[in-house]
Amino acid sequence: MNKVFIIGLPRTGTTSVCHALLELGVATAHTAYTQHCFAAASAIADTPIFNDYQALDRHYPNAKFIYLARELDVWLASIRQLLLRMHTNLTRPDGGFNIHIKRCYLNTFQQLTIANINDDNYLTDCYKTHFNNAHGYFSDRPQDFLSIDIAKPQSYQRLCEFLQLPSSNSTFEKLNSGGKVTAWNDIKHPLKIESTAKGRIDKHLPYTI
Secondary structure (H helix, E strand, O other): OOOEEEOOOOOOOHHHHHHHHHHOOOOEEEOOOOHHHHHHOOEEEOOOHHHHHHHHHHHOOOOEEEEEOOOHHHHHHHHHHHHHHHHHHHHOOOOOOOHHHHHHHHHHOOOOOHHHHOOHHHHHHHHHHHHHHHHHHOOOOOOOEEEEOOOOOOHHHHHHHHHOOOOOOOOOOOOOOOOOOOHHHHOOOOOEOOOOEOOEOOOOOOOOO
16 A cells, blocks of 8 residues: 555544544554654654655655645634643753654744734634645645545545545544544554654654655
């Protein structure tokens, strides 16, 4: 199977899609921070994918890309809650999150301040910029790009058709709802690929060398 990259922003259903892919028999990682993870996983989502999809496209020329859209009013409340929790570790100069998380979030959410996180216009601009850039980049490549909202009918079937996988369900299971972000950690599956090497990351990823 060619590489599959889930390039929707955080809080758009990445965990639910990753879980669905596991159940469809696809080796999947939700975030990827090591060379091994990129080699072992057929599908990868979230960080650093949502920020690095153009570099990934150049490095994996036969890859498929899936954009996850979400209704703005729902996404705004969810991403605000996440960014408020992450802000200190994203912006502190002495530690905090790993280099890949910091780089990707601070590029996608530029000028990240508490005031901006609480500003609907700022978050909306970040969402629309990412949406427009991704859709524009793949505008003439419908064979490589799918955009779905997992809350919409037929989105699961569209995913299966796009990846030429047998549809074993009718809808995505909703995970990480209500502000929770730990559902992936609780999933046990033989095809689940760890994003780190026992907590350690690689400074350089395959497409950044």
